[in-house]
Amino acid sequence: MDSRRASRMVIDPKPKVRQVGFFTPGAPPERTKSSPAESLSSPPTSDMSPAGNSLSPVMIPPPRHASDNLSSSLGLNSSRVLPVPVPMSPIRRPSTGDNLNLPLGSYNPSESLLGTSLSPSSGFDDEGLSEDTSTSGWFVRGNPGKVASSFPSGGFDTTAMKSRNIPVVSNLTTVSHLLTKRKKGGIAEKGGTLVEVQHEQVRDSKLKEKTSKAERRALQEAQRSAKAASRAEGSKTAATSGGVTAANAKPAKAKASQKKEGSSVASSDRKGPEKDRKKDVPHPRMQFDDKQRVEKAKRRAVVKQTEARNRVELFRHLPQYEHGTQLPDLESRFFQLEPMHPSVYKVGLQYLSGDTSGSNARCIAMLQAFKEAIKDYTTPPEKALGRDLTAKISSYVSFLIECRPLSISMGYAIRFLKNRIAKLPLTFSETEAKATLCSDIDRFINEKIILADKAIVKHAVTKIRDGDVLLIYGSSCVIEMILLHAHELGRQFRVVVVDSRPKLEGKALLRRLVSKGLCCTYTHINALSYIMHEVTLVFLGASSVLCNGTVYSRVGTACVAMVAHAFRLPVLICCEAYKFHERVQLDSICSNELGDPDVIAKVPGREDVDHLENWANNENLQLLNLMYDVTPSDYVSMIITDYGMIPPTSVPVIVREYRREHLWM
């Protein structure tokens, strides 16, 4: 009974929050509003207050406000911010809102999101959390903003919000955070999250130095209460789960020091071990504004990488190299790179030169190359096939990454292959093992890509009716297959191919479509709003679909989806399920790929239009050629995948239910 009420309370605000969220084009962004108005208009806070009754009201606002402040600054550059409007104290805002947190902004999310995305998301479900909140009242009270804000936007947003909130919450409720984890996810997940929490604390301590006295005091108060709550909780869980004492001990110790010296000292106290931990954990994605690491990586690198000059400041964490120099250098050392298998080398060259692009094609090319490599592989004496081959594959992968950053879908394929290698029975002979792996790879390509595409085509064709005008953007092979299939079925429809510079991928697609007898219109993305009037349906491809329903795709897709949304047109995303990813990404900044800036500076075929000649010599000019962008799930009507047509909110279900068992079978 109690639980029902609690969960209800949380779920209730859902529609309202949706309305005021940042996605909806009509609604004004809360950020610009003054804080009193916000607190008035925000339903969740009013909902929260009864729950937080037993607490003194002083404790609640600071952490919540700080966390939201942080996340809003993170989201500054994206359309997506926490959907919950939060009261902000007027004193705090100017000091921390932008100037303090911004430098972290481009840096934070990828780490926190990547690090946690795997562990919590896998074992996380809505009921678990809601029950939790109900049974342990302190949790709700300890970080009410978190729970309230995370729920409305669907189950999977919770992970993102959670990890985001950690920076502030962790100081006070480290234990509670871990405890809830432990209850739900099990002990195995603890390691990753613990480190994550500590990660955030380092940054947090920075943040803290600038907080006002009142703020610190409020923090302290909140911590004390949280500690009291966790003590009661801790005694309970200690009985149930035995293996958690180590984790318990650490926060407890930290708590003790907190008590003595206050929060700021405590956090500085913890810095030492945190750093050590940090080293142990491999970075999920390298941050290229970290000079030391970049230097280190360069020394290992096979491909000569000259860092491009004039990089855009906001995207410094992404790799960008002088594009002209890499290919000739790699080519000239063709024979020196002995350990690289020729087929892998070839694929790398094709990535680097852009001969192979598109995530399906790249993934297939990579897998085929690995298959060739496995066929030619012989286990060196005194080594186990499982280990040595995994190391080999890893070296191939790092070579391919140097040629071009992996697409998200390829990560899944690599994980699959490594997993298959690891799961090989020890009794297998080498030839048996190789044959198994090769057939596994073939099966992966067949099931996950080719058959998946067929399934998608079958589903999608049902959505095309006579008289439709379909708008497509860029060049996606699935969409091409859909169109051709619909044409074969005799549907009468027209296609609008929208294209964009610099790649002009649509041209090749257009050529193929026209040659098959389809009626097409070709336009550039500039004319999108004009052409959208006549369109009835929008089909888009995707490089990946992330767990919060965000579509990660060729740059420009978000724009197309947004305009279509404004015209109230259905936007259908066609994406194979193997491209779904556990990650949650709210903006296209933290993880993206930078293309060759020279390409946008030049106009193909027009040598005379060369106004940006020698642009690299001008310090004031930075060109940005982004490869991908992120389409928020609000603009997506439906995702067509091999398991059927699903709403964007169901992506996590696919990831959880279908993918894991495939990976671990």
Add this chain to the structure above:
Amino acid sequence: MDFQVVVLAGGTSKELVPLVSKEVPKALLPIANRPVLSYILELLEASNLKDLIVVVEGEEAAVRVGGWITGAYVDRLHVEVARVPEDVGTAGALRAVAHHLTASDILVVSGDLVCDVPPGAVAAAHRRHDAVVTALLCAVPVSGPSETGASGGKDKAKKPGRYNIIGLDPTTQFLLYIATGAEVEKDIRFQKSILRAVGQMEIRADLMDAHLYAFKRSVLQEVLDQKDTFNSIKQDVLPYLVRTQLRSELSSNGMSQAEENWNGKVASQDNQALSSQQLPPGMIPTVPSFHELYAFCPNGSSPPKRTHKCCVYIASKGKYCARLNSIQAFSDINRDVIGEASHLSGYSFSAHNNIIHPSAELGSKTTVGPQCMLGEGSQLGDKCSVKRSVIGRHCRIGSNVKVVNSVIMNHVAIADGCSIQGSVVCSNVQLQERVVLKDCQVGAGYVVTAGSEYKGESLARKEKSQS
């Protein structure tokens, strides 16, 4: 990387007649006192290609080349020397060693190539496009002696006419047409089908075929087997492959080539469901070459046409690349290797930008200018002057001798008061007093009598060659 290397070292070329002889086949002609073959061998060695097949024309030449390689590269390279009869041509030479070839791709290099273009680059371009043949093209070297030797070689340098016509696609990656200077008479014929498929062709006359090719082995063997009349790689095999690239007749390659866009020989090897029919055309590389466009596009109903790709790798401007195929080229390369392309020679230059072997003896008031080389044990008398020249080992040069822009090989005796300009003097030649040579070639063992003057002549021992 699954490459095999065949070096075509040739025999005694007719074009180099006074310079080459039975004792000194073309491959052993000295460039900066090193046989020309050593340049390509060292380039290959630097590229980690240590398993070579060297094909030599003529028995005697084969013995000499083989002997030299054993002496010089005994521990460094694994070289097999194959002997073929003379006048079989380059294609014939390859035919002779075809049964030794097992790797999937073959690198065919001419032994008279002096260049610093990494062969790996050619091989990489070959692999990247999965081409049937990839040729290295380089800028035509500036012929004739440079500024100082204004008088030298005028007549030779002025002979144009030997243009190579090379047609490339707009991305300058594929070879659409190739004709060597000799074949080009008045008009050249292009194929409409290729032009139509590509849309745009770039015709270059400033490029030269460097005789470094990467071939797909299966194709090479098939072509050599089927076309018995093919004699030369450059004039027969390469143009044939280029001509037929859109209507491939190669059975061993043709079918798989069409699918080998990215999925290799899957269809043929596995019975799994990965044949080309199931792969949608959209899955081919998103930047397809015109071959794929041509093969897949027309109407879709007809089966994909069989095509193969002929690629080129164009050496960048900074690279040096030259072939020793004429007397002019011989002096040019000698000059360049000591001069502007000095990194090729492998010698360390002195402060005066020249190389004088420590055992060489110089008389008083003798000057050796920059970009000169003096071999081991050579002696120069008083008041000599050497400019931009290479002097071999154990030469005895008298007093008051001028050597400009010339190549003097080993064991040459030059008496007092001689003047040698723009000439090549082979081994064991004797020049008696006050001989004046200008733009001459003196064959091995020739004796030039005192006081004679020659200009633009080729001197060789007639009676020896006749007998």
